[in-house]
Amino acid sequence: MNQPRKRRHHTVPRFHLARFANSKNQLMRVELPGVKRHLLSIDNATVEKDFYLIEIDDGSPSDAVEDALSELEGQAATALRTLADQHIWPIPEEVRRPIAAWAAIQYLRTPAARQAGNDIADAALKLSIALGGRPQMRAALESVEGRSVTYAEVDEMWALMTDFEDYKYEAHQNLHIHSMNRSFPGTAAGFFGRGWNVVHFTRKALITTDTPVVLMKGPGEDPGLPIGTATAGGVLVPLDRRMALIMGEPHTVDLRLPGSTSMARDLNQRLVWEARRAAFHHPDDNPLEGLELPQPRDQEVASTDPRTFLTDGPGQE
Numbered sequence: 669m670n671q672p673r674k675r676r677h678h679t680v681p682r683f684h685l686a687r688f689a690n691s692k693n694q695l696m697r698v699e700l701p702g703v704k705r706h707l708l709s710i711d712n713a714t715v716e717k718d719f720y721l722i723e724i725d726d727g728s729p730s731d732a733v734e735d736a737l738s739e740l741e742g743q744a745a746t747a748l749r750t751l752a753d754q755h756i757w758p759i760p761e762e763v764r765r766p767i768a769a770w771a772a773i774q775y776l777r778t779p780a781a782r783q784a785g786n787d788i789a790d791a792a793l794k795l796s797i798a799l800g801g802r803p804q805m806r807a808a809l810e811s812v813e814g815r816s817v818t819y820a821e822v823d824e825m826w827a828l829m830t831d832f833e834d835y836k837y838e839a840h841q842n843l844h845i846h847s848m849n850r851s852f853p854g855t856a857a858g859f860f861g862r863g864w865n866v867v868h869f870t871r872k873a874l875i876t877t878d879t880p881v882v883l884m885k886g887p888g889e890d891p892g893l894p895i896g897t898a899t900a901g902g903v904l905v906p907l908d909r910r911m912a913l914i915m916g917e918p919h920t921v922d923l924r925l926p927g928s929t930s931m932a933r934d935l936n937q938r939l940v941w942e943a944r945r946a947a948f949h950h951p952d953d954n955p956l957e958g959l960e961l962p963q964p965r966d967q968e969v970a971s972t973d974p975r976t977f978l979t980d981g982p983g984q985e
Contacts, residue, residue: 674731677721679778680714680878681737681770683745687752687908688876688950695948700940702961707951714878716779722842733845737773744770751866752911759922765860767913771905772856773848775881775897780944782844784968790837791971797829798977805829832974855897862903863920867912867935869927873953874906875936877943881905884914884938904938909950933959 678685689695689710697708720733743766750756750763775781797805805826809817828834885891886901897903903915912927912935936955940947944965949955 674734675717676715677717677719677734678714679716679719680774680876680880681741681745682710683741683748684774684876684880685710685713685948687748688874688906688948690951694951696951696953698947698949698956698961700943700945700947700961700964702956708948713948719779719841720777720845722845723840737777740766740769740773748907752908757924759864759866764864768860769852769856771881771903771913771915772859772897773852774905775883775903776848776851776855778879778944780879780965780968781847782841783966785844785847786836786838787967787969787971789839789843791969791974793837794832794974795972795977798974801979802826830975830978851897858898858918859903859915861918862915863917864922865914865916865925866907866923867914867925867927867931869910869912869932872927872929872932873909873950873955874912874932875939875947875949875955876906877939877947878945879942880939882938882942886917904935906935906939909953 685695686693693710694707695710695713696705697713698705718729720737721729721731722733724730724732747763747766751759751767756763802822806817806822809821809825882904883895883897883900884902884904885895889895889901895901901917905913905915907913910927932955937959940956940959940961943962947956947961
């Protein structure tokens with residue numbers, strides 16, 4: 669019997685959002701750049717329709733990825749309760765491993781990660797068109813049409829495809845899932861092997877966002893250079909309203925640290941800088957007061973304008 673599909677996919681899981689919510693499972697959602705804010709149920713936060721739906725070999729849709737994510741989230745939720753609520757220390761492997769796995773997949777699963785892949789694919793396509801010129805356009809048209817094409821047909825397609833600002837290429841979502849699968853084992857192992865600094869706050873509160881796993885540069889690193897999960901000086905994850913996890917350098921010792929006002933401010937600023945559309949916090953808190961809130965981010969990867977590589981004029985091949 670066919671099971672009904674899950675259509676409402678959380679890009680940040682409910683178990684994580686619930687640790688920043690009130691007793692009614694409500695969050696304060698702050699839309700960037702902070703002008704609009706409203707109460708929202710965790711059931712409706714970070715929901716994207718069919719975001720993890722994949723197409724399997726026979727062309728039919730599958731919820732397999734959403735099911736796998738739900739299983740991983742369940743394991744992480746149990747581990748987090750042990751760490752955050754029971755204050756177990758030192759952190760045993762059976763607690764550390766599922767939290768590292770969830771943090772890794774959370775970094776890889778977001779709309780921001782998918783947008784980065786789409787930005788790269790879009791830039792590559794347009795660069796290929798610009799460099800290939802009309803001869804490549806003619807070859808592509810003739811391959812599709814199965815016949816010789818005229819100069820006028822090439823010019824018409826050329827005009828359409830070199831109007832680069834008029835369209836944005838989006839890769840099939842299966843490609844994002846394949847990227848997640850490929851990157852997950854190494855990312856999870858890297859997070860597991862870092863030294864974990866667990867920071868506890870008693871009065872000050874933390875936020876979370878639609879992109880809650882944040883890569884941090886190490887001391888003295890050039891702020892203009894990109895970083896990845898393997899090269900980051902640290903990885904910041906808000907575990908709940910009163911606890912942050914900072915995964916430091918690999919093979920260093922775990923530490924429990926008391927949080928301070930300045931530390932809460934610094935961590936919340938880092939978190940909101942990396943948000944794409946919204947931040948979330950407990951309705952009774954005001955942790956964004958005095959912070960710099962960015963504009964919503966629509967692009968993840970900047971690229972050279974492909975028009976700079978256009979060399980041929982109308983009708984030239």
